[in-house]
Amino acid sequence: MALAVGIRGLTRSLLRPWVRVPGPARGRTEPAAGGGDGVRCFGSPRVLVEPDPAAGFAVMKMRNPPVNSLSLEFLTELLISLEKLESDKAFHAIILTSDCPGIFSAGLDLMEMCGRDPTHYAEYWKAVQELWLRFYLSHLVVISAINGVNAAGGCLLALSCDYRVLADNPKYAMGLNETLLGIIAPFWFKDTLVNTVGHRTAERALQLGLLFPPAEALQVGMVDKVVPEDQVLSAARSELAQWLAIPGHARQLTKSLMRKPTADRLLKERDADIQNFVRFISRDAIQKALRVYLEKLKQKKT
Numbered sequence: 001m002a003l004a005v006g007i008r009g010l011t012r013s014l015l016r017p018w019v020r021v022p023g024p025a026r027g028r029t030e031p032a033a034g035g036g037d038g039v040r041c042f043g044s045p046r047v048l049v050e051p052d053p054a055a056g057f058a059v060m061k062m063r064n065p066p067v068n069s070l071s072l073e074f075l076t077e078l079l080i081s082l083e084k085l086e087s088d089k090a091f092h093a094i095i096l097t098s099d100c101p102g103i104f105s106a107g108l109d110l111m112e113m114c115g116r117d118p119t120h121y122a123e124y125w126k127a128v129q130e131l132w133l134r135f136y137l138s139h140l141v142v143i144s145a146i147n148g149v150n151a152a153g154g155c156l157l158a159l160s161c162d163y164r165v166l167a168d169n170p171k172y173a174m175g176l177n178e179t180l181l182g183i184i185a186p187f188w189f190k191d192t193l194v195n196t197v198g199h200r201t202a203e204r205a206l207q208l209g210l211l212f213p214p215a216e217a218l219q220v221g222m223v224d225k226v227v228p229e230d231q232v233l234s235a236a237r238s239e240l241a242q243w244l245a246i247p248g249h250a251r252q253l254t255k256s257l258m259r260k261p262t263a264d265r266l267l268k269e270r271d272a273d274i275q276n277f278v279r280f281i282s283r284d285a286i287q288k289a290l291r292v293y294l295e296k297l298k299q300k301k302t
């Protein structure tokens with residue numbers, strides 16, 4: 001099985017990053033995220049980046065409709081956007097949000113984990129690992145402005161941020177609901193949740209596959225602030241000021257000190273984790289459970 005799938009190689013073959021964005025932003029100068037100083041938006045088909053270099057941050061908008069499910073291509077584009085911002089000294093922070101109304105992310109793309117071959121599962125899981133590692137350890141301040149429902153892998157992405165603002169809408173539940181699908185949140189999903197909400201809350205939430213509505217998400221510490229829906233971005237921007245006021249090297253080293261042990265657990269056994277995932281997801285019973293879940297999602301409409 002080809003475990004050594006290179007995400008960088010993949011990105012080169014799949015994408016032409018930093019094309020001017022298609023759709024509404026094409027060909028016109030968008031107001032920059034914070035300052036409106038005429039800086040152009042950039043991005044890739046599924047990730048829109050609104051930079052505000054004068055203010056030192058960019059808003060990264062996920063737009064993989066209908067539900068921002070984290071397909072291999074989407075993961076790759078998110079990674080490229082992050083790398084691009086990290087390598088530009090003008091940027092110290094990112095606000096991660098969604099461009100899909102009512103949905104932050106439906107989590108990992110079930111189509112990537114259903115009916116494919118082991119090589120694909122390995123490639124996909126390596127990309128999922130990479131996205132988590134890069135966001136979790138980013139030297140940038142990353143704040144998520146959660147403006148929609150946020151399940152499983154999407155929740156993991158938000159939990160990897162430094163601060164979470166959630167829109168106050170009872171429909172916008174978030175959590176690691178893997179057990180509801182008959183699958184298991186891997187140890188690094190679990191560790192990320194434990195680091196955020198503590199062991200007891202995480203244990204209950206993981207076993208029951210709980211999706212927390214905003215008031216509960218705030219109460220257990222899964223998010224840091226709940227605000228009216230139309231204020232999610234402005235609240236994230238206001239919060240940013242506090243983080244950017246701290247000397248960068250001190251904040252970054254402290255972040256690394258806090259997070260490295262958790263990341264190292266995965267880094268030390270990355271290939272074994274991929275093999276575990278491939279073995280687990282390839283099981284007939286798991287494939288059947290995923291098909292049933294997908295079918296239920298479709299039937300919901302009829």
Ligand SMILES: CCCCC/C=C\C/C=C\CC/C=C/CC(=O)SCCNC(=O)CCNC(=O)[C@H](O)C(C)(C)COP(=O)(O)OP(=O)(O)OC[C@H]1O[C@@H](n2cnc3c(N)ncnc32)[C@H](O)[C@@H]1OP(=O)(O)O
Nearest residue numbers: 069106107108109110111151152153184186276277280297
């Ligand atoms: C002992 C050894 C252990 C080893 C362990 C090793 C590894 C661990 C193994 C596995 C871990 C794998 C981890 C997975 C984490 C995940 O992220 S799984 C994904 C979980 N996500 C969800 O449960 C959310 C599912 N979606 C929804 O609930 C709803 O779609 C929504 C987000 C609430 C939105 O609802 P809405 O009504 O607006 O939209 P629809 O439901 O109609 O959806 C539109 C369209 O999109 C499709 N879709 C939805 N979610 C996904 C998805 N996650 N992936 C792919 N496709 C999705 C849906 O089917 C619809 O499709 P259409 O009918 O064709 O239009």
